Amino acid sequence: MCAxxxxxxxxGLDSTTAMAIARDQGHELFSLSFDxxxxxxxxLQAAERVAQAFGVKEHKVARIDLRxxxxxxxxxxxxxxxxxxxAAMGDGIPVTYVPARNTIFLSYALAWAEVLGAxxxxxxxxxxxxxxYPDCRPEYIAAFQAMxxxxxxxxxxxxxxxxxxxxxxxxxxxxxxxxxxxxxxxYALTHSCYDPDAAGRAxxxxxxxxxxxxxxxxxxxxxxxxxVSTD
Amino acid sequence: MCAxxxxxxxxGLDSTTAMAIARDQGHELFSLSFDxxxxxxxxLQAAERVAQAFGVKEHKVARIDLRxxxxxxxxxxxxxxxxxxxAAMGDGIPVTYVPARNTIFLSYALAWAEVLGAxxxxxxxxxxxxxxYPDCRPEYIAAFQAMxxxxxxxxxxxxxxxxxxxxxxxxxxxxxxxxxxxxxxxYALTHSCYDPDAAGRAxxxxxxxxxxxxxxxxxxxxxxxxxVSTD
Numbered sequence: 229m230c231a232x233x234x235x236x237x238x239x240g241l242d243s244t245t246a247m248a249i250a251r252d253q254g255h256e257l258f259s260l261s262f263d264x265x266x267x268x269x270x271x272l273q274a275a276e277r278v279a280q281a282f283g284v285k286e287h288k289v290a291r292i293d294l295r296x297x298x299x300x301x302x303x304x305x306x307x308x309x310x311x312x313x314x315a316a317m318g319d320g321i322p323v324t325y326v327p328a329r330n331t332i333f334l335s336y337a338l339a340w341a342e343v344l345g346a347x348x349x350x351x352x353x354x355x356x357x358x359x360x361y362p363d364c365r366p367e368y369i370a371a372f373q374a375m376x377x378x379x380x381x382x383x384x385x386x387x388x389x390x391x392x393x394x395x396x397x398x399x400x401x402x403x404x405x406x407x408x409x410x411x412x413x414x415y416a417l418t419h420s421c422y423d424p425d426a427a428g429r430a431x432x433x434x435x436x437x438x439x440x441x442x443x444x445x446x447x448x449x450x451x452x453x454x455x456v457s458t459d
Numbered sequence: 460m461c462a463x464x465x466x467x468x469x470x471g472l473d474s475t476t477a478m479a480i481a482r483d484q485g486h487e488l489f490s491l492s493f494d495x496x497x498x499x500x501x502x503l504q505a506a507e508r509v510a511q512a513f514g515v516k517e518h519k520v521a522r523i524d525l526r527x528x529x530x531x532x533x534x535x536x537x538x539x540x541x542x543x544x545x546a547a548m549g550d551g552i553p554v555t556y557v558p559a560r561n562t563i564f565l566s567y568a569l570a571w572a573e574v575l576g577a578x579x580x581x582x583x584x585x586x587x588x589x590x591x592y593p594d595c596r597p598e599y600i601a602a603f604q605a606m607x608x609x610x611x612x613x614x615x616x617x618x619x620x621x622x623x624x625x626x627x628x629x630x631x632x633x634x635x636x637x638x639x640x641x642x643x644x645x646y647a648l649t650h651s652c653y654d655p656d657a658a659g660r661a662x663x664x665x666x667x668x669x670x671x672x673x674x675x676x677x678x679x680x681x682x683x684x685x686x687v688s689t690d
Contacts, residue, residue, distance in 0.1 A: 294570065297519075297567075328566055331570075335566040343528045363611075371606035371609050
C-alpha cells in the first residue's frame with residue numbers, strides 16, 4: 229500500500245506542481261482546497277480539474293470564512309495591485325496577504341492527515357518568487373512541522389511523524405515549471421490570477437500573473453494561459 | 460489604551476476562567492467561539508452569555524466544518540463515553556478528541572489577532588485534568604507560539620510578538636475554580652457537558668462533567684450546575 233499524502237491544492241501552478249512531485253514519489257493523493265470567500269473563485273474550479281486530471285483518491289473543499297476577520301485584498305473590497313515591478317513586489321508584505329492563511333490551511337490538512345493516517349502534507353509554498361508572504365518562508369514551515377508533531381494523537385503515540393513537504397521552497401518559478409513539465413503537468417488546467425475577468429481569464433497584471441508569465445518566459449516553456457492583457 | 464487580547468471561548472469553565480484572568484490583567488477582550496458541528500451546541504449559547512457578562516469588545520463565532528474529516532465522538536455518531544473512572548480517563552487519548560482542533564482554533568485566533576493588532580491569545584487548556592488530549596500540553600502551546608511568531612506580518616515586521624497565554628496549564632480543576640470565583644466568575648453561565656439532554660442540562664457522567672463535579676468538590680465551592688445524574 230502506498231503512503232498517503234494530503235496535498236493543499238489551490239488549482240494554481242505551484243500547488244499543482246507540488247501534487248505532481250507527490251505523485252512521482254508514489255504517494256496516494258488526497259487533495260484539499262478551501263472556499264474562503266476569495267474573489268478569484270475560479271481557482272476552486274481549477275482545483276477540481278486538477279484533482280480529476282491527477283485521479284486523486286479524494287478531493288475535499290473546506291468552507292472557511294476568512295472574511296470574518298478581514299484584512300486582505302483577496303477577501304475584502306481592497307483593490308488588487310497591478311503592474312508592480314519586481315522591486316515593488318519585493319518591498320514588504322502586499323495587501324493580498326491573508327492573515328494566517330497558510331497556518332489555517334495547514335491546520336485543516338493536519339486534521340485530515342490525522343484521520344487518514346497520512347504522514348505527508350504537501351504545500352506549494354515558495355521562498356524565491358514568493359511575493360513577500362511571511363508564511364511562505366522555510367523557517368515557518370519547519371516551525372509548523374515541529375508544532376504538528378506535538379499536536380496530534382498519532383504523533384504522541386509515536387505511530388506517525390507527520391512531515392510538511394514544501395518541495396518548491398527553494399525553486400525559482402522557472403524551475404518549478406520545468407519540473408512540472410517533466411512530470412507531465414498540463415498547466416492549462418491551472419489558475420493563478422488574483423483578479424480574473426467574468427469569464428475567468430487571467431488579468432496578466434497582478435503579482436501572481438506577472439510571476440507566472442515571467443516563469444514561463446525564463447523556463448523557455450510556452451505559457452498556455454489566456455491573459456486579458458500582456459502589456 | 461489597553462492591550463487587546465483574543466480569548467478562545469467555548470462557554471465552558473476553563474475558557475471562562477482564562478477570560479477572567481485576561482480581564483484581570485487589564486486586557487481589552489475579543490472572544491472567539493466556533494460552530495464546528497459539535498453535538499453539544501449549548502456551548503455556543505453559553506459562550507454568548509459569557510461574552511455579554513464580561514462586556515467583551517467583540518464576540519465572533521466562526522463556522523468551521525470539522526465533520527468534513529470525521530474522527531471524533533464530539534462531531535460524529537460515536538457514543539460519548541460515560542462513567543469512566545480517573546484511571547480510564549488517563550489511559551490514552553479518548554474518542555472525544557477532535558483531530559487538530561486546538562491547532563485550528565488557535566490558527567483562527569491568530570488571524571484575528573493579527574488583524575486587530577492583539578498581542579495575546581488566551582486559551583483555557585490544562586495539562587493537569589486534561590482528559591489526555593495531545594494539544595493541551597505545554598510543549599504543544601510553546602511550539603504553536605514559536606510557529607505563530609514566524610507566521611505573521613506583524614511578527615516579521617517586528618511590530619508585535621504574539622504570545623499564546625495558557626494561564627490554566629498547570630492548575631488543578633479545583634484551583635481553576637477557586638481562581639475564577641476570586642475574579643468574580645459566575646459559573647452558572649458556563650457549560651461543560653459533552654452530551655447534554657434536549658433542555659441543555661449536563662449529563663453529569665461524561666469525562667467533562669465528572670472533572671467539573673470533582674473540581675467543585677475539591678475546591679469546596681458550591682457547584683451551580685444542574686446535572687441530569689449525580690450518581
